[in-house]
Amino acid sequence: MELAFYLEKSxxxxxxxxHSLAELADNSITHDAKNVWVYxxxxxxxxxxxxxxxxxxxxxxxxxxxxxxxxTIPKKEHEDQGGKDLSVFxxxxxxxxxxxxxxxxxxxxxDKLIKKTLNLSKGITDEMPSCIDCKFVRxxxxxxxxxxxxxxxLWSDLDRISMLRPIERGPxxxxxxxxxxxxxxxxxxxxxxxxxxxxxxxxxxxxxxxxTFDPFYKNNQKTIILPGTEISFLKGGGTILKPYIIPNDTGxxxxxxxxxxLQGLYFFRKNRVIDFGGWFGIGEKQADRFWSSNDRxxxxxxxxxxxxxxxxxxxxxxxxxxxxxxxxxxxxRKSLIKTRKDYLEKINLMGDNESDKEPLNEILKKKNKLIxxxxxxxxxxxxxxxxxxxxxxxK
Amino acid sequence: MIxxxxxxxxxxxxxLAFADKVYMEEEKExxxxxxxxxxxxxxxLSEVVSEVEKTDDITKQCRDTANQIQDKRDREKTIKLLSExxxxxxxxxxxxxxxxxxxxxxxxxxxxxx
Numbered sequence: 001m002e003l004a005f006y007l008e009k010s011x012x013x014x015x016x017x018x019h020s021l022a023e024l025a026d027n028s029i030t031h032d033a034k035n036v037w038v039y040x041x042x043x044x045x046x047x048x049x050x051x052x053x054x055x056x057x058x059x060x061x062x063x064x065x066x067x068x069x070x071x072t073i074p075k076k077e078h079e080d081q082g083g084k085d086l087s088v089f090x091x092x093x094x095x096x097x098x099x100x101x102x103x104x105x106x107x108x109x110x111d112k113l114i115k116k117t118l119n120l121s122k123g124i125t126d127e128m129p130s131c132i133d134c135k136f137v138r139x140x141x142x143x144x145x146x147x148x149x150x151x152x153x154l155w156s157d158l159d160r161i162s163m164l165r166p167i168e169r170g171p172x173x174x175x176x177x178x179x180x181x182x183x184x185x186x187x188x189x190x191x192x193x194x195x196x197x198x199x200x201x202x203x204x205x206x207x208x209x210x211x212t213f214d215p216f217y218k219n220n221q222k223t224i225i226l227p228g229t230e231i232s233f234l235k236g237g238g239t240i241l242k243p244y245i246i247p248n249d250t251g252x253x254x255x256x257x258x259x260x261x262l263q264g265l266y267f268f269r270k271n272r273v274i275d276f277g278g279w280f281g282i283g284e285k286q287a288d289r290f291w292s293s294n295d296r297x298x299x300x301x302x303x304x305x306x307x308x309x310x311x312x313x314x315x316x317x318x319x320x321x322x323x324x325x326x327x328x329x330x331x332x333r334k335s336l337i338k339t340r341k342d343y344l345e346k347i348n349l350m351g352d353n354e355s356d357k358e359p360l361n362e363i364l365k366k367k368n369k370l371i372x373x374x375x376x377x378x379x380x381x382x383x384x385x386x387x388x389x390x391x392x393x394x395k
Numbered sequence: 396m397i398x399x400x401x402x403x404x405x406x407x408x409x410x411l412a413f414a415d416k417v418y419m420e421e422e423k424e425x426x427x428x429x430x431x432x433x434x435x436x437x438x439x440l441s442e443v444v445s446e447v448e449k450t451d452d453i454t455k456q457c458r459d460t461a462n463q464i465q466d467k468r469d470r471e472k473t474i475k476l477l478s479e480x481x482x483x484x485x486x487x488x489x490x491x492x493x494x495x496x497x498x499x500x501x502x503x504x505x506x507x508x509x
């Protein structure tokens with residue numbers, strides 16, 4: 001019960017649904033899953049029996065791993081297991097989930113099938129939530145039993161999702177699902193590009209598969225790679241800043257974010273984007289203002305890998321925010337000042353060339369054509385006065 | 396308890412009509428027309444209407460009713476009729492679209508592309 005009390009107290013950690021679902025997907029990737037299926041099911045008008053279910057085909061857990069790691073607060077600091085271990089603090093399942101629900105049921109299969117529920121009122125029990133009898137869940141459980149190994153995380157009693165919304169709870173629930181999908185295609189884009197994982201939403205068909213979205217457009221020939229900078233920090237660890245000028249004609253990136261929101265820094269940890277967009281409180285030295293996101297820099301995106309040795313200095317406990325540690329700010333600033341300067345020079349140069357080659361739009365095209373016509377014609381006095389009066393009329 | 400498929404189809408149409416809390420004249424006309432096409436008697440229709448009127452959980456009723464229609468052709472026919480119902484009063488409500496999504500989801504006829 002002490003555990004439930006602690007978890008109840010730490011419910012409001014500011015997790016959005018997409019961030020919490022990412023915690024579950026991180027666990028799946030850590031446990032070698034090749035496929036992750038996310039299901040969000042709105043059962044009734046008030047959402048009373050609604051649930052969120054995440055299924056994977058990873059290694060699963062044995063009783064010890066489930067009871068002494070997954071469903072409890074670890075007694076010692078999480079030690080990075082290397083490789084694909086995306087866990088930072090070892091708390092994601094609990095803190096992420098309980099920001100939205102009061103009950104987490106874990107069904108896992110390694111050597112044998114184990115089912116446990118961690119409930120904010122009752123602690124760890126063998127009780128299963130009522131939604132387990134829903135036809136939809138039963139169907140997936142049956143399929144799961146035929147899997148060699150894997151884990152199902154089932155959130156029920158979605159009090160924060162169902163109670164805190166006064167109207168249109170159902171449609172908003174599915175809007176959240178859409179946001180999560182968009183979030184996943186960005187933060188896991190490297191995994192998706194390399195076919196290391198398949199992430200499905202509300203189905204198992206190809207159409208349900210999350211497409212990848214590479215914010216750097218690395219496979220686009222028009223993307224320009226600016227020189228990178230290697231930085232090492234006194235406290236240990238280092239990183240490389242990899243700046244990209246993205247193409248001008250990328251269009252709407254369909255992430256519910258503007259080009260300005262998407263400019264700036266992208267912090268990665270083990271190929272997973274932790275936080276992105278903007279300049280993270282960095283600005284010119286001895287200036288009062290930080291760099292803001294604006295049109296001038298909206299084609300500049302910079303990849304930064306968080307140093308593995310010191311990642312806990314950079315990542316907040318709820319793993320969706322990066323706070324650049326003070327010891328790293330000056331070095332980063334120095335590199336970024338140079339990168340931003342390089343970027344502006346390149347953009348200005350490109351701007352000149354581009355305007356020589358092709359007009360920006362139809363109106364400009366017409367203007368240029370008209371000017372050429374006028375240049376090549378010999379006018380009489382009468383012609384000139386006609387043109388002059390026409391222009392005056394236009395004014 | 397409704398057992399007949401045509402009555403179930405009518406019930407879904409009515410659930411959609413009541414999803415926005417207002418049963419419009421155009422919706423009534425459409426229900427009457429489809430009801431006679433499906434061969435559902437006026438008495439039965441008014442029974443279904445009063446059942447739906449008393450419903451306090453549209454989402455749950457949509458799911459439960461949709462689940463009782465098993466035949467693929469019936470489902471396809473119903474989806475078409477439901478789309479007609481949504482636009483019958485020339486105003487599309489978010490609640491109606493959501494109810495249609497729920498029904499389509501039950502029948503694996505909903506795809507949310509990204």
